[in-house]
Amino acid sequence: MITAYLLWLYRSSTSHAPNWTKYLTCIISAMEKASHLSVIVDLSPTQWHLSAQTSNQYPLSIETFLSQLLAFLNAHIASKHENSLVVFGAFPGKSVLLYSSTELLSDDVPSLDANSYLPFKLVDSTVVQRIMNEFDAIGELDEEPSCALVGAVTKALCYINRITHPSSTTAGVAEDPSIVHDPRILILSVSPDLSSSYIPIMNAIFSAQKLKVTIDVCKVYGPDTVFLQQAAHLTNGSYIYLERRDALLQYLIMSFLSPTSIRKILAVPKQDKIDFRAACFCHKNIVDIGFVCSVCLSIFCQPLPVCST
Ligand SMILES: [Zn+2]
Ligand SMILES: [Zn+2]
Known part of the structure; x- marks a missing residue:
């Protein structure tokens, strides 16, 4: 991981004189701290069906999307042993916790396999299994309710609040290594804006600002969403509209893998214009x-x- 960062830095700094001492100090201090990532996946069956249509310039099916997303989640876990990860799914009408690295249920543990790394296998099998269960439960509905994206964001913020503010019994201890320093939320959105959720989204943004949580948004399919652009802008995150949807994993790793403390020296892409309506x-x-x-x-x-x- 460090090699990848250094190579990236070297490439991005060949045009101007690099200040290696500053870069290295910043990288090392960022690498020492555990980072938390909450991923919110928009799982609207209708939007994913439309996204997989071959009439799109770059069709992206949910199977391909999930395989690339799981590779990204594994990369986050592999970056540092103490990194924590939680995945929420926004389904029609409800939001569901798909995976949490801090709370594992005993029935989550998959059968051991000598050729796979257990933490990776745990994430992959738990996330896929729970998504399948939810899709089976949805079945055939006449009218699909809108996706509970705000519910998922609120749950992610509550989760972050819990892990960044441990109970008062541990307060006073100088520095608990399990406390995360720069929590962030990554929203993978496929649904258009839901104008009735403007007020709840703005409230979630204000809570995120207060908790110092960065909200990143990757717009995988559909038109730009005004509210999520504002969420990323107001919390100092990145909003990225996926132009080449066949390169999803590359976008995820280049833009959203680095913790916020390291982004000061990496040129992480941001949106150039924001719709403030x-x-x-x-x-x-x-x-x-x-x-x-x-x-x-x-x-x-x-x-x-x-x-x-
Ligand atoms: Zn009006
Ligand atoms: Zn008034």
Whole structure:
């Protein structure tokens, strides 16, 4: 891993004089700390069906997506032994914990195999098995409810709050090595914006800012989402729209594998333009020009004499 970082740094610094001492100090201090990654996977069956259509320029099926995602998750675990990982799935109408490196149930442990590394096998089999179970439970619905993305983000924030603020009994101990330093959330989104979730998403962003959590977004399929662009911008994360969907793993590793402390010296791609539009509180439409109540800062699409909020 260190070799890969150094090679990357060398390539990115050949154009200007490198300050190796600074780089190395920064890398070593970042490598010493455990980092936490929460991954939120948007698992809308309709959107994934559309994504796999061969009429797309780069069709991406959920099977290919999962195999590349699992390779990325394994890379995160392999970067450092103390790294923690949690995976949430946003299914239609509900969000589910798919994997957590800190809480393993006894029935999660797969059969041992001499040719596989147990931590990798544990992640791969648990995530795939739980996604399959959820998809089987969904079955044939006439109308698919929207994906519970905000629910998954909220659960991820609660999880991070728990691991970064251990119980008061351990407070006072100088430095617990299990405390994570730069927690981050990676959202892999395929669904379009849900304008009714504007307020919950903004609340989640403010909580993330308070917890110093970085939110990264990878838009795998579908149009750009305004709210997730704002989430990444406001928490100092990256929003990446996947142009070459056949290169998903490369995007994930180049942009989202490095912990936030190391990104100061790595040129991690960020979005160059951000859509700052908001949704009105009255009709939940995304508006270009809004009218803001001077008392409670509610946003409306037309001027109102008395604030309805
Ligand atoms: Zn309105
Ligand atoms: Zn008001």
